[in-house]
Amino acid sequence: MLVRLTLENFLAHGRTVIELGPGLTVLVGPNNSGKSAVVEGLRCLATNPAPRHFIRHGAKLARVEAEFSDGTRVAWLRKEKSAGYELLRPGADKPEEFWKLQGKVPQEIQDVLRLNLVQLEAVNRSLDVHLGNQKEPIFLLNEPPSAMAAFFASSSESAHLLGMQKALQTKVREGKADERKVRGRLTELERVLRTLTPLPDLRLRLDAARERHDAIRKAEARLPELARVAEGLRHLSLSRDILRRRVEIQSRLTQAPQLWPAARLAEALTLRTRLAAGKLLAERRREALTPLVEPPQLFPADRLAKHLETRALRQGVLAKVSRRRQALEPLREPPQLFDALRLARWIADRRKLETRMTGLEVRAGRAANLRPPPEPVRTQGLSEAARTLRELKRQAEALQARLGQNEEAMSACEARIAARLAQIGSCPLCGGSMDAEAFLRRQGCKHAEGATCGGSHG
Incomplete structure (x- = not known):
């Protein structure tokens, strides 16, 4: 039982201690003397309201403390930014403190005060049966009949049955709403699955496109080797034509008559003359050298002989070059040859680009008949396939631009060749x-x- 109520810095009360006797306690006094503040203090102690206007002007803390007959003390403390409770049980040295309550009352405080609100499940509201307001009628007289019926029914099982019935109806409505949502979601998923039906075929086509793209890359990698082979074949073809023309020219020539080998006879006569002259010279030298003493040993003349031999060979080469120069001086300079190798490369590149362009046009025609792909919905690999298609499209555009450039270059080359041929x-x-x-x-x-x-x- 509540035996003492203390108000400190609460509304108009600086410090007020009210001793409550057994039975009924009546507070009387003039207006604005703080009688209603006592009821509000009990209400704050029981409900922990949010407003801060309960703090007395000039104070920083409002305190409402209730003491019970068993010695238990419960205090409600209100600061500017927070509210809390203190619970001092009999025999305890320090009170238990409760803060950061977010407008709620701790269960320990409710068990001590026993001033809980009565929950009316039928009308989904609560009713204060302990404290009344100053300007409102006595308990239940200002409530609608439904609230009165719910209050009297709360003392029996009918209130719980009504609450359970209402909760069941709420769950049924929520279940039906969830069922409609699930059915709608299921229909949407079925529609999405129908739109994703062509994905396997599209995946196969993408795989085929990747294989063709790899084949094109391999073919492009072999282009330099093929160009070298074509260049070698061209050189071999030119060499074959030159040799064929030589064979044709030599086939029309008649065999020259066989000459008498007079070189050996001339060499023999020359050698004989040299030997006779040498013999005569040797006889004269012998006759002249007989009375002389033996000469000293001569220096080896091998290097001098080699030098003279090299000089003779160089003089022969110089004479041959001079004769060739004299023979070539009357001739005019040959006409400037046109670089046909570059033209052949352009023609080969153009043919390859035409073949590739034909293939790309066929692919573009096939792709034009395809339906637009469905909107991607969390499909792995589809973004990569889109990037691959865009890359193929950019490569096709680049090849188209390159083909146009080669056609322009070939047209210009053909014009230059025609002009050169007209000039010749x-x-x-x-x-x-x-x-x-x-x-x-x-x-x-x-x-x-x-x-x-x-x-x-x-």
Whole structure:
């Protein structure tokens, strides 16, 4: 039983101690003397309200303390920014403190005060049966009939049955709402799965596209080797044509008559003359040297002989070069040859690009008939496939641009070749007419008899 109530710095009370006797205690006094503040103090002790206007003006802490007949003390403390409780049990040295309550009352305080609100489950509200307001009627007289019925029913099992029935209805409504959501979600997932049905076929096509892309890369890697092979074949073809022309020219020549080997006879006569002169000279030297004493040993002349031999060889080479220079001085300079190797490379590149462009056009035509892909929904690898398709598209555009550049370069080269052929006029080897189209097909020039000149014209 509550025996003492102490108010400190609470509303109009600086410090007020009220001793409550057994039975009924009545507080009387003039207006604005703090009678209602006593009821509000009990209400704050029981409900822990949020407002801060309970603190007396000029104070920092409001305190409401209740002491019970068993010696238990419960105090409610209100600061500017927080509220808490102190619970001092009989025989305890220090009170238990409760802070950071977020507007709630600890269960230990509720068990001591026993001023809990009555929960009306039927109307989903609570009713204070212990403390009344100053300007409101007596308990339950200002409540609607439903609240009265719920209050009287709370003393029996009917209130719990009504609450359970209401909770069941709420759960049924929530279950039906969840069922509608699940069915809608299921329908949406079925629609998404239907849109994802073509994904396996698309994956197979992407794999095939990757394989074709790898084959194209391998073919591009082999292009330099093929270019070298083509260059070697071209050189071999030119060498074969030159050798074939030499064989044809040599086949039309007649065999020269066999000459008498007079070189040996001339050498023998020369040697005989030299030997006779040497013999005569040796006889004269012997006659002149007989009375002389033996000469000293001579220095070896091998190096001098080698030097003289080298000089003689160089003089022979110089004479040969001089004769060749004299023979070539009357000749005019040969015409400047056109670089046909570069043209051949351009033509080969153009053919390869045309073949590749045809393949790309066929792929583009096939791709145009495809339906647009569905919107990706958490599909692994689809973003990578999209990047691969974009890369293939960029490569196709780059090849198209390169093909256009090669066509422009080839057109310019054909124009230069036609202008050069028009400037030359006729073939400098055979005198036949030269056609630009036939020349570009590597057919040479046309003779009057219909034969083809295999010479290369600059």
